[in-house]
Amino acid sequence: MACSSLVKLNTSSSSQLSFTNQRLPSSASPRRVSIVRAGSYTDDLVKTAKSIASPGRGILAIDESNATAGKRLASIGLDNTEVNRQAYRQLLLTTPGLGEYISGSILFEETLYQSTTDGKKFVDCMRDENIVPGIKVDKGLVPLPGSNNESWCQGLDGLASRSAEYYKQGARFAKWRTVVSIPCGPSALAVKEAAWGLARYAAISQDNGLVPIVEPEILLDGDHPIERTLEVAELVWAEVFHYLAENNVVFEGILLKPSMVTPGAEHKEKASPETVAKYTLSMLKRRVPPAVPGIMFLSGGQSEVEATLNLNAMNQSRNPWHVSFSYARALQNTVLKTWQGRPENFEAAQTSLLIRAKANSLAQLGRYSAEGESEEAKKGMFVKGYTY
Template sequence: AIGVENPEDNRRRYRELLVTTKGLGEYISGAILFEETLFQSCEDGTSFVDALNANGIVPGIKVDTGLKPLTGCEGESWCSGLDTLADRCASYYKQGARFAKWRTAVNVAAGPSDIAIQEAAHGLARYGAICQENGLVPIIEPEVLLDGEHDIDTTYAVALKTWSAVFKAMADYGVDNEAILLKPSMVTPGADAAKKEDPETVAKYTLKMLNNVVPPAVPGIMFLSGGQSEMEATLNLNAMNQEPNPWHVSFSYARALQNTVLKTWVGQDENKAAAQAKLIGRAMANSKAQLGTYDPSGEDESAAEGMYVKNYTY
């Protein structure tokens, strides 16, 4: 998207830009790393883990090994990686990771089938139990995909059913609700829906869904952005924090934090400081939204650019 090749050294250079941004820890408390990133170092030899810790940011790790087609359920998937997870968690903890993320996906446009929802719930519950046994706090993330033309009521029904199944499975596996974080999708219409909804409506539906299924014992809810524009994700989070709720409601964004950063950097070292300034700006905006005090006036036009990609994987 930015015209830069993707060899390991370019990935390392970009990640060094992120982890060495001074003051980022004022607005960001944790960073989810790929396995490659967890073991990488800055040009001066400082490990990324040490650089993050020095910035007041806790390192975490993405531990699933990707989505696979779910046999017999067209357009649906299951999440792989459970067979080797315990050994990998021990290695990641030794390297400095203190929390983990496992992303499975629920496709509203494909049904979703009961089989897909139960598979997602089962995988997340086993992952959660394994992580807790190995000292890692699990982030629970069944992403309800934006793909489709469905309205917000349809998304709400699917999200409610999915999260109900997830909490039932976690109870069966003995996952400690006080030692997890949630990473839900916001309840929005499908990306191709005829009717869009304003942030207040998104907040109303999302909080209603969460209040129906999430125990107050869960300490934190960190929303994913899921292809929303940078500004849209921030406005929706801000609206969430206008309403009372029993949890710490915050953000765990990738594209909605980094889109402008990448387009500013474009692989050039001379753009590093400018890109880091963009990162601080987006982190600060979302930190304010987490407090319900975000003001979008003065935002760049680029912050309103949509980032939805159909069938997005990473």
């Protein structure tokens, strides 16, 4: 993403509130009406969120669009066909014992409606392993007019009816990904648009029985220090929770999918897992209410081992939420390269998925060691300007 100029974030944003002991005159006091959202779904939403945020388990994200799935398949010499996409996702979702480490899996719409070659629905395969089916509901990023060459996420039109259909098909949680770019400022407009879109999506999802994963990804692109990432993350999450509250979203029935607070991918100094944990947990404790049941981190282009080490460091202390993972590439990279599209590698690829899932399960419990990890698992996967 090219940026026309560096726009300094306005730290006097409305999300940075100042409180005093002075009271407004009664005539000026806004009347706050308490609204209970999500109707008859509320108890189920809370139950689902707690199930996904269960000890030692996290989320496997396999919600790549068909175009992105094609890039993954091309890396091992396979054509981007529905048959090949189905075969790869069958490999993942039929891995025996996966539910011991994975509590939920985010699917692309195509996958939600697919079955195995034996005719068993993927959602039923997941239920058999006590894995909650989830669904990607956003329609992708498009340019944001009036911004510093930034993006906004589309997909609110028709979301209610689509969500109702996804619920009928077996989905019980949803994912909406928008992004914030530090090299692009970010502009106050882009931050507000990201926060408002996430809040509207979350409210619509809850009204249709789906636990919303709230994901404003702060991209790794840039050469900024970790302090700058912290500054932006704090402002973004303040704005997000401001609008979640405005939309009467039930906090106990959501999950978060934040980026870890790290230096920009092109920064001259890499941060240790302990430093990443310190800055990330500081941001979360300042911005995220303890009512939120789960923090499911994205990997954002980190290597498999790096993402796991950072998660493990965050679980060395007590946290008010379940701190876990929602990884795509950081769970799939070795799996894909082991499989190579060959039937004879099917079981070996499933074994490699279990190894990665177990490693992150241990990290969620604060018990992971990188001893014995392969060189492949240590390779970074950051791609500048990466698009899904």
